[in-house]
Amino acid sequence: MQVVKKIEIITDTLEMNEVSAVLEAHGISGYTVIKDVTGKGERGVQSGDDLTDVFKNSYLLTTCAPEQVGEIVEAIRPLLKRRGGVCLISDAHWVVH
C-alpha cells in the first residue's frame, strides 16, 4: 500500500467544474464527486430544495502524493476564498492494484 494524502472538497455544485478543472491542471487524473449534498456553513444553509443549483453543494474526494499536497491546496484556496466551501486534508493508504 502506498502513502497518499486524501483531499476532500465541499463547495457549490455550480463551482465544482472549476474545482475539477484546477485539479486536472495540476495533474490529478482521478477523483470522485457526490452531487447535491446539503449542508450548513458561514454562507448559511444549503438546502438544495429549489430549482437552481445555487443552494446545492457537491462533495469531491481525491488523493495526491504527499509532496504535491501544498501545491494543490494553494491552487484550490482562492476558489474557496471567493465562493466559500471547505477543504480537508488527511493521511491515507492507497491499495495498489
Next chain:
Amino acid sequence: MQVVKKIEIITDTLEMNEVSAVLEAHGISGYTVIKDVTGKGERGVQSGDDLTDVFKNSYLLTTCAPEQVGEIVEAIRPLLKRRGGVCLISDAHWVVH
C-alpha cells in the same frame, strides 16, 4: 492549515435533525449531510427502498477543534445508543481560506 478532528456520523435519516441540533447546541456551525445512503449494521439492512424514511440512513460530516471532540462525542453517544448508528473520529487538516 489548521489541525482539526473530523467527525463522521451515520444514522437514521429521521434522526439526523436531532443530531444536527445537538451539534449546533455545542457550537458546531458547519456540517455537510448526504441524505438517503444505504447500509447494513446491527439493526439490519437499511435498503431505503420503501416510502417511509424508516429504513434510510443519512451521513453527516463535520469538524471540530481537537480539544472539543470529547464533549461532542459525549453529546452524540446517547443518540446512537438509543437508535443505533455510527460515529467515526479521525485527524485532518483544515485549509484556512
Next chain:
Amino acid sequence: MQVVKKIEIITDTLEMNEVSAVLEAHGISGYTVIKDVTGKGERGVQSGDDLTDVFKNSYLLTTCAPEQVGEIVEAIRPLLKRRGGVCLISDAHWVVH
C-alpha cells in the same frame, strides 16, 4: 473510543454487490454505501447519465480492526484489479455506544 481502520472503496455500482459479499465473507457486518456517485479515473469518466449502471460508481465505507486490514485488502484487491476502482485505508476512532 476504539481504534479502527477506515476502509473506503469506490467502484462500479454493478460491482458493489460482489464487494459487499466479499466483505461479509470476511466477517464485516457493518458498512455504508452511497449509490450513484460520479467520477473520473484510469477507465475514463463515469458520468452516470445513461440508463445502464455501466458508467455509475458507488462509494462504500466500512471499518475493521487494525489487525484485520491486511486480510480485507488482499480480498478486495483482485476485484479492483479486474474491474478498476479505488480502495483507501486510514486511521479512525470508533465511538463505542
Next chain:
Amino acid sequence: MNLDLVLSNLLNPPVLFFFLGMLAVWLRSDLDVPQPLPKFFSLYLLLSIGFKGGVELHKSGINSQIVLTLLGAMSAALLVPFYTFFVLRRKLPVGDAAAVAATYGSVSAVTFIAATSFLSELKVPFGGHMVAAMALMESPAIIVGVVLFRLSPKSGESQSEALNWHHLMRDAFFNGSVLLLIGSLAIGLLTGEKGEAALHPFTGDIFKGILCLFLLDMGLVSARRISGLKKLGTFPIGFAVLVPLVNAGFGILIAHFLGLGAGDALLFCVLCGSASYIAVPAAMRLAIPEANPGLYVTMALALTFPFNIIVGLPLYMSVINSLWR
C-alpha cells in the same frame, strides 16, 4: 367466495402489475423503481383520490349518515389499536406491541385505492366521504399506540423519558400524506365541478396507469420484505393474516349497522382491515425507538398488504354481497 369476484380482482391490471413486481424479486431480476419515483406516484395518488373525494362530497353534500360514517370510522380507529395492544402484549415486548397496534389501527391508503379501482371495475358506486373517513382514520391510532406504551409498566428507558407531545401531534396529524390527502379533499370540496372539469384528465383518466406503476413497485418492495418473515416467528405471522380478517369483519358489521351502501361498506371494511406502512412507521420510529421496525413494517408490508389486495378484496366483497342483498 364468488369466483367472478376473484377473477375480476385478479384480472384488474393494477393487481397484475403487483404480481409482476413480486415475480421480479423471486426471479432475482434487477427490475427496480428507484426513488423518488414511488414517492411521486404516492403524491399523485393521494392528491387525486383526495381531490376526487372532495368533488364527490361537494356534489353529494353532507348529511347525517355521512357524519355517522365518519364517527364510526374514528371510533374504529380508536378501538382497534386498543384491543390489539392487549392481544399483542401477551407475546411481544411493550414497545413492539404498541407499534404493531398503531400500525393495524391506522389505514393503508394504497389498499383503499386498490379497493376503489376494484369497485370501479365492478361498477359499484361509493361516496366521496369515504376518503374523508380514510383521512380521519390515519392519525388516531398513532396517539393511542404511544399513550398505551407510556402508560404500561415501565420496561424500556424511553418510556420514562419526557415525551414531546408537540412533535407527536405533528407527526400524527400533519404528516405529509395526511396533510396532502385532507388538503386535496378540501380543494376538491371548494372547486367542485369546475375544478373537476379542469383536473379530471390528470386525476381521473391516467389514474389507473399510475396505480399500475405504483403497485409494480409495491410488489417489489413487499416481496423483498418477505425474506424478513422467517425472523418474526409464528405469532406475528398469524396476527398479520388473522387480525385483518377480524377487523374487516368488525368493519362490515359497523357498515351494516350504519346502513352504508355496498361500495362504502367495502371501503369501510378495507380501512379497518388494512395496516399502515407510511405514516405510522415514521411516527413510531421516533416515538417508540425500542420498537423494531423490522417487525411492524414487515408484518404490514409483506403479509397484510398482499393478503388484502389478493384475497381480501374479493372475499370482503362477496361477504358484503351476501349480507346486503
Next chain:
Amino acid sequence: MNLDLVLSNLLNPPVLFFFLGMLAVWLRSDLDVPQPLPKFFSLYLLLSIGFKGGVELHKSGINSQIVLTLLGAMSAALLVPFYTFFVLRRKLPVGDAAAVAATYGSVSAVTFIAATSFLSELKVPFGGHMVAAMALMESPAIIVGVVLFRLSPKSGESQSEALNWHHLMRDAFFNGSVLLLIGSLAIGLLTGEKGEAALHPFTGDIFKGILCLFLLDMGLVSARRISGLKKLGTFPIGFAVLVPLVNAGFGILIAHFLGLGAGDALLFCVLCGSASYIAVPAAMRLAIPEANPGLYVTMALALTFPFNIIVGLPLYMSVINSLWR
C-alpha cells in the same frame, strides 16, 4: 379590485395547491416534493407552454403587431434592470444591486404559466407569441446586470477579474430553461396542427394537474424562504413588493400603447412584474460571486412570486379590464 376576479383566481386549483404547500411549512409538516420531481414538473411545463405557444404562432402567423410586441418585451427587459440598478445602488452594495436588478429585469416562467391558467379560467384568449416574448425577456437582464456591475466604480475584487464573456453569454442565452422553451416553441411552430393533434393529451389535458403539483412544491419552497426575510431588512422587502407593481404598471402602459388584447396585456404585464429565480440566480452566482443569493433569491421567491400569484393576477386583470373597455 373586482371580487369575482379575486375569487376565480383564489379558487383556481393550482393556486389552492400553492396555499397548501405554504400551509404545510407553517404546520411544520414533513410534506415534501423531493428532487428531481420539481425539475421534472418544470421541464414538462416549459416544454408544454413552449410547444403550445409555437402551435398558436403557427396558426396565427407572424404580423407586424407581434413583432412590435416582441420588441416592446425586449426593451422592457433591458430598461427594467437598468433603472432598478440605480434605485438599488443607493442602499445595497454594487454586487447585490446588480444581481437584484437582473433578477427583476428577467421573468418568472411559473408566474407566466399561472397567468395563462388564470386567463383560461376567465376564458380570455391570448396569443402564442407571448411565449416567445417570455423567452426573449429571460436573458437580456442577465447581461445588463453584469455589465452594470463591471462598469461601476470598483469595490469587490471580482469586478476587476477578467470576465469570461463566453461563459456569460452561454449562461444567459443557452441555459436549460431558455433553450427548452425556445426549442419547444420552434417544434410547435414546425409541426403545427399535426403536432398538436399528437401531443395535446400530454401538453394540454394534464397540464393543469402537473401545474398543481408544481405549485404545491413552489408553496413549500417559498414558505421555507420566508424565514430568511427577517435578515433582509425593510428596503429589500419593500422593493420586492413595490417594484413589481411599478413594473407591472409600466407593462400595462406599454401593452395599451401597443394595442394588445386584454389577455396578451395581462401576460405582458406579468412578465414585466415578475422576477426570475431559476435562470438568473444560477448565472449571477457565477458572474457576481460577491452578491448574496440569500438576498436576491429570497426576494423573488418568498415575496414577489407569492405576491404576483395571489394579489397581482386579479389586481392587474381588473386594472386592464377598466382600461381596455
Next chain:
Amino acid sequence: MNLDLVLSNLLNPPVLFFFLGMLAVWLRSDLDVPQPLPKFFSLYLLLSIGFKGGVELHKSGINSQIVLTLLGAMSAALLVPFYTFFVLRRKLPVGDAAAVAATYGSVSAVTFIAATSFLSELKVPFGGHMVAAMALMESPAIIVGVVLFRLSPKSGESQSEALNWHHLMRDAFFNGSVLLLIGSLAIGLLTGEKGEAALHPFTGDIFKGILCLFLLDMGLVSARRISGLKKLGTFPIGFAVLVPLVNAGFGILIAHFLGLGAGDALLFCVLCGSASYIAVPAAMRLAIPEANPGLYVTMALALTFPFNIIVGLPLYMSVINSLWR
C-alpha cells in the same frame, strides 16, 4: 429515398426533441434530465408498448404466421452476433469483439418505439406480436456473445475463470427491461379490451409526449458520447454505421420472405438493424470485464441510434415500400 418519408420522420415531434437534446450539448447548455427521470420514462415506455402489444395480440390471436415471425426474429438474434463476431475479431481483441457482437445482435427498444410512432405518423398498421418479437430478440445475443468469448483461444484471464451461468442467464432473460416488457405484454394479453379501456389514457394518449421527453434525454446522452468517437478509430465507426444497414437489409429480406405486412416489416428490420445500450452493456460489463464499455456503448449510442432514428427509419421504409408494392 422518398422525400415525404424523410420529412414526415423529421417533422415527428419526438425526433425534433432528439435534435433539441443534441443541440443543447453542442451549445454547451446546462439543459439536463436528471436521473431517475430517464429511468421513469423508460419504465413507462416499456410498460406501455408491452401492454399495447399484448392487447393487440389478444385481438389478433396467434396464427402460424405470427409464430413464423417470432421464430425468424429469434434466429436473426442468434445469427447476427455470430457473424458480426468474426468480422469484429479481425480488428478487435476478443472481449471487445464479443461485447460489440452481442450489442448489435440485441435490439434497441427506443428505436423500435420511435419506429412505431413513425408508422402511426404514416398511418401504417403493425401487429402486436412485433413487441413479442422485440422481447424475444433482446436476450439471445447476450448468451451468444459470452459463449463465443469463452470458446475463443484464451487471451484474457477472465476467459478461463469459471463462468457463473446462473447469473448470466438471469441477466440475459430476467433483466429489468425484458421482464417489464414481457410482463406488460402478458398483462395486456390477459386483460384485452377491458384492460385497454382502463389504461388507454395512460398507455396511449400521453405516449408521444413522454416519448418526446425521453428522446430529449437520449439526444443529450448520445451527443455527450460523440466526443468519445475520436478515441475509437475508423473501424468501429464504420462498423456502427454499415452493419446496421446490412442487418436491416437482412431483416427486410426475412420479412419479405415471411410475407409480413409493410408495418411489421419495418419493425422487423429496425429490430435487426438496431443495437442495445441498456440490457446488453450491463450484462457484458459483468460477464466480459475486459471489454471496454467506452467502445460498445459509444458505438450503439453515439452512432447507430441516431443513424437509425434520423436516416434509417425513412430509408428502410422507402425500400420496403418499393419492394412491397
